[in-house]
Amino acid sequence: MSLRATLTSFALASSLIAAPALAADKVIFQLDWLPGGDKAPIYVCIHDGFCRDAGLNVTIASGRGSTDAISRLAAGSADVGVADIGALLAAKANENVKVTAIFSEFNKGPHALYVIKSGRIGSMADLKGKTIATSPFTSSNFYLPLVLKDKGVESSDVKLIKAEPGSLGPMLMAGNVDGIVAWMTDLTRYRNQGKEAGKEIVVLPWSAAGLELYSASLIANDDFLAKRPEVAKRFVEAYKKSIEFAKAEPAKAAAAVKAIVAEISTEDVEGSLNDTLPLIFNEVTDKDGLGVFEPARLAETWRRVSAAQSIDPAKFDPEKAVTRHFIPAK
């Protein structure tokens, strides 16, 4: 074999060996908040190889709320991310931001009221004349007036205090407030905090109070979907596998988060993940499937969001905010 032929064969062999590494498509994933157990699927995707097997090289950027995540996705700082679909519907109706929901993750809202057992609140209907605390930027604040109205309580009858998320638990334990607005994904952490204070925490989910809506969803930049649809499709498939893995192996999923985020404790992640899984896998998932945007539920989500944000519901068609093209087949 001539030298030229040898070199050519060598180059060809090298390129074939290097092909999978070179082919990995870069994707920037935008979180809507800081890392935690409720964000485990994307860490599983990276750590346990689902993203790699799909030919994806994914990096994660943390966010500071759904609005922040949607702004960054719209600005093109990230390709795909997770954010509340309520915030997306409002943003699309008001600003027509260039992002679209491609996969439903939480088909139930995570919003809840936490109270102390044997405290002054036993149900959402007891809120009249009580003081509750919430964090300033949570999407739960939009839905609170609706839940109160459903229970016959006027918003003006409830004293609402805005406080930094980390101080909500201590305010509840110290008896500064009768209840706090927080997500179901933090149930274990609040219960542990209650144990330390010698108090039992009771959670009142708003989904049980009649608030039926989609919540956290995968949302992608429109340019990313238009220019790299195959990458988006592979990503959603890998993400779905990661969610299913997290359900089957929560301990391994927690270890995956810990492997990437050293500051977190595996127990905290596993607790939060177990609190999160019922928002992903429930009777709605059994009926419609994982990741699906069922038209009637999506319309109900928009009805609630538009009412909460005082937007004319006829102003926007919620179907324009989603695409079902990237949802893997059952």
Add this chain to the structure above:
Amino acid sequence: MTSVPTYAASSSKRQPKAMTDPVAGASPFFRRLATAPGMATLGSLIAVVILWELTARIFAIPSYLLPTPSSVIQSFSSIGYDRWFVHVWATLRVAMIGYALSIVIAIPLAILMLRSPFLSRTLYPLLVVVQSTPVVAVAPIIIVSLGAGDAPRVVITCLITFFPLVVSTATGLAATPPELIELSRSLRAPAWREITQIRLPFAVPYIFSALKISITLAVIGAVVAEFCASEAGVGYFIQFSTSMFRLPQAWAGLIVLAAMSLALFQLVLFAQKSLFPWSLPKKD
């Protein structure tokens, strides 16, 4: 009537002795230790920490309200040294680049404003507007505009540190004795020599006052930026720890941040002492 003056007289004799030599009866070793520089500060700090630990334990204060100093110390090892290094370096890098950028912009700008009354009239109100705008309010806009990476955090840090530097430098440059300026002009010294050899040396104490203020503001700026968007940094670490209800860990981050600010302040002071010792205030 006679007892009062007797008491006053005796106490006035004892008082000066107690004031001048509080460790009169101690051994030479303890005497040296007690009078060593910084010992009073260290002693009071240790006393506060012991009091804090005892109060938290005796009253069984939950860790989410006030963690004990021992739990804070333990939480330093909750992440490895390599992670601490990542966080400290991320904050330090942004603080230093932002600080350097503000120096590079502020000092020439102050010189330009001194030389041009027109620029001074037009830029000064703008600078006041920039300074009056809460950086926390504009930080999210800066982050969305400049994208991920260090750039938005550096800009936020620069915005916070910039104003004291411009104002102090401009004040220092203008504070030069007019007779020296008249002398230099009578000797037909060019403008750049007037600036570099007369005005800037006179402005050095003012510039260093601002540099000392700005170095602590630089750390604050970096932390504010990390609170808005970051994947690493001591501010991010504190925010993350708080969100995970890990208060002792958040306190550990606060201590690191305070130590970092203190070290950087001392570094600026050291630079002033080494390079411009004459610019320091005279000791009594």
